[in-house]
Amino acid sequence: xxVPRQPRSRLVLVGVxxxxxxxxxxxxxxxxxxxxxxxxxxxxxxxxxxxxxxxxAALQGIDTVPNAAALRRAAPDNTVAELVxxxxxxxxxxxxxxxxxxxLPMLGAPAADPLRQLADRGDLSTRxxxxxxxxxxxxxxxxxxxxxxxxxxxASPDWQVREAVVRGLRHVTGEPxxxxxxxxxEVERDATVRAAxxxxxxxx
Amino acid sequence: xxxxxxxxWVAIAVTAALASCGGGSTGAVFIEGVASVDAVSDAWLxxxxxxxxLSDGHxxxxxSLDTTADFDAPIQVDTVSHVDLVLQADSVSKPDSTGDxxxxxxxxxxxxxxxxxxxxxxxxxxxxxxxxxxxKQGDKVIGPLSVKIPADAISFTLSFDGTHGITYGxxxxxxxxxxxxxxxGWVNKSENVGGQMCLSCKLRVTTxxxxxxxxxxxxxxxxxxxGTYTFSVLALKRTLITNYQPLAISYPPGKVRVTVAIxxxxxxxxxxxxxPLVGALxxxxxxxxxxxxxxxxxxxxxxxxxxIATLKTTYQQVGLSxxxxxxxxxxxxxxxxxxxxxxxxxxxxxxxALTKQSAWGVNLVFVREIASPYGGxxxxxxxxxxxxxxxxxTGRSVVIVTTESNVGPGIVPDIGLVMAHELxxxxxxxxxxxxxxGGFQPAIDDPLSDTPSNDNNNxxxxxxxxxxxxxxxxxxxxxxxxxWVRHGGQP
Numbered sequence: 001x002x003v004p005r006q007p008r009s010r011l012v013l014v015g016v017x018x019x020x021x022x023x024x025x026x027x028x029x030x031x032x033x034x035x036x037x038x039x040x041x042x043x044x045x046x047x048x049x050x051x052x053x054x055x056x057a058a059l060q061g062i063d064t065v066p067n068a069a070a071l072r073r074a075a076p077d078n079t080v081a082e083l084v085x086x087x088x089x090x091x092x093x094x095x096x097x098x099x100x101x102x103x104l105p106m107l108g109a110p111a112a113d114p115l116r117q118l119a120d121r122g123d124l125s126t127r128x129x130x131x132x133x134x135x136x137x138x139x140x141x142x143x144x145x146x147x148x149x150x151x152x153x154x155a156s157p158d159w160q161v162r163e164a165v166v167r168g169l170r171h172v173t174g175e176p177x178x179x180x181x182x183x184x185x186e187v188e189r190d191a192t193v194r195a196a197x198x199x200x201x202x203x204x
Numbered sequence: 205x206x207x208x209x210x211x212x213w214v215a216i217a218v219t220a221a222l223a224s225c226g227g228g229s230t231g232a233v234f235i236e237g238v239a240s241v242d243a244v245s246d247a248w249l250x251x252x253x254x255x256x257x258l259s260d261g262h263x264x265x266x267x268s269l270d271t272t273a274d275f276d277a278p279i280q281v282d283t284v285s286h287v288d289l290v291l292q293a294d295s296v297s298k299p300d301s302t303g304d305x306x307x308x309x310x311x312x313x314x315x316x317x318x319x320x321x322x323x324x325x326x327x328x329x330x331x332x333x334x335x336x337x338x339x340k341q342g343d344k345v346i347g348p349l350s351v352k353i354p355a356d357a358i359s360f361t362l363s364f365d366g367t368h369g370i371t372y373g374x375x376x377x378x379x380x381x382x383x384x385x386x387x388x389g390w391v392n393k394s395e396n397v398g399g400q401m402c403l404s405c406k407l408r409v410t411t412x413x414x415x416x417x418x419x420x421x422x423x424x425x426x427x428x429x430x431g432t433y434t435f436s437v438l439a440l441k442r443t444l445i446t447n448y449q450p451l452a453i454s455y456p457p458g459k460v461r462v463t464v465a466i467x468x469x470x471x472x473x474x475x476x477x478x479x480p481l482v483g484a485l486x487x488x489x490x491x492x493x494x495x496x497x498x499x500x501x502x503x504x505x506x507x508x509x510x511x512i513a514t515l516k517t518t519y520q521q522v523g524l525s526x527x528x529x530x531x532x533x534x535x536x537x538x539x540x541x542x543x544x545x546x547x548x549x550x551x552x553x554x555x556x557a558l559t560k561q562s563a564w565g566v567n568l569v570f571v572r573e574i575a576s577p578y579g580g581x582x583x584x585x586x587x588x589x590x591x592x593x594x595x596x597x598t599g600r601s602v603v604i605v606t607t608e609s610n611v612g613p614g615i616v617p618d619i620g621l622v623m624a625h626e627l628x629x630x631x632x633x634x635x636x637x638x639x640x641x642g643g644f645q646p647a648i649d650d651p652l653s654d655t656p657s658n659d660n661n662n663x664x665x666x667x668x669x670x671x672x673x674x675x676x677x678x679x680x681x682x683x684x685x686x687x688w689v690r691h692g693g694q695p
Contacts, residue, residue, distance in 0.1 A: 013560070030485050050527055057639070058639070060625075060639060060666070060667040060668075061582070061639055061666050061667055061668065062582065062584060062617075062622055062625055062666065062667070063582045063583060063584050063585050063586070063625070063626065063629075063666075063668075064582070064585045064638070064666055064667035065576040065580035065581075065582060066580075066634075066639075067578070067580075068578070094616070095583075095616070095668075098581055099580070099581055102575065102579050102580050102581035103579055104579070105578060105579040106578040106579055106580065122379045128609065130573070131579075131581065134575070134579075135579050138578070138579055163540075167540050167542070175394075191536060192493070192536050192539065194534035195535060195537040195539070196536075196537060196539075196540065198537055199535075199537030199538070200533075
């Protein structure tokens, strides 16, 4: 099938990070030169779905991850809000909801507040909240803010919350964070969280 | 509090999401970088923790990378195909009372070069190390190299075990008579998915971080001919400058070891053009304790046994059975794999490097969560399509799957199918159809002619929620053609 040509200047890299096979794949917006031996299927503007449907489609996948560009293309005006709506919609499959939470950090600071709110919602599953806690710490929050919130979450009786904090703090720089992890290592008794602490310590 | 400092090379992560630009153009790049970090040991957490945490009972096995085995025996497949017959935890670690086993610096081990492997090559497969080649700063390729393929070969693989942080792949592969299989310089062509998958090559190949594999044939219009094949090895590094700039390509120095594995034809009625209709896939299981799964508990773990049953049922469609299996424990620190494609801080590569002493077979790691570089949960990930063959402990030598299927109501992922899907990649399969994001971009199909576009019943469909489980005849040929699949004897 012939793929519509786009001007070279518009040939940008969009879409999906195909992690299927460890590929960090860039999917070109235009595969104009793709030969018949490598079949591709073009889309038509008429077939384009609504932002919600496009996001739901983007979130499908065993081992592929949409990146920020793909998410914004799907829902250009309200990407974060649409993802939060998916994450909290009990009618949607849990895996897709989890994926919606997990990709929010890609959208940076605008996703921070929604992620923190998701993390504290008691009506969400522990696993969704794990991704929200972890994701919030990866969403470009200022280190001081991350530190303060991390202290509160580290006091949680739920080991999964504490583990998510430890994993997320891997992505927050600064000596204060290192000290917090060290302090928490003195009191943490859960073997899984301790393993996470050790793992993160090696990477700081 | 003791601190030990050592230098490790880690991959930095990086998917960049280019901000929306005028005209609606958006972009994203997936880039890797390398940084020298001063890694602090975990001594401050656990001064007593030391030593390898990789429990393994195969260290005494003979190294046999260069074994050439005769293969004139009748087909003897499935002798160990019933996984329940071989579910023996032959190497079960004894976790300490705190669960705080030590971690080795596996990334450093990656750059220390290949260690002696401890597997035996099964009958019907010949492996050879073409050599370990240094590449200097600025070298874009290593080679040309050549390998002579015998007349009875039905398939062969090239595996590149390189320097951590550098991306490798095959370039300019030509068969006997100059038949071009992989284009020269394909990695620089925009139509080839940003230089990471050659869609315009006769033989579909990819580039991968730290290590890579290539399998011939992986499509029905390809076959192996006797004679000399020549190729070069791509070596490049993609570096992110900022999240909003294009990636930079550089060509740093490094070393790459090239291994060839050849599968020989079988003269039997139970074979098509020399490729047996049945085969056994040996597996090395690695457990992190996720969902209570350990080397000790797995053989009696109801959910695990169910996944294995699904895997067996799925692969039986194409004549594949599960061969010998081995059980190992990994540190619980690996229950969460971050930077699944190896860009982040090396969890994937680190775990993969811990498999150096694995027995013959594909390494399957069970974890709780897998996060792509900027977040983004996935159910599984494979070290390649194919992953490295006849070599263990490379940065790509694993398939990793999550054991956590508790995602609340709705469609629950079938971990057994995820295992089958990711192992399918490792044996050389691509997605039959990639996600086209609801029509926002062209989709990519695999190079096989009997896997219809968007067939969501196929195991290799990108979307796990559809629970596709079917495999086509051509997919079976690709899988059985991979030298990891054994057609007799014991590994």
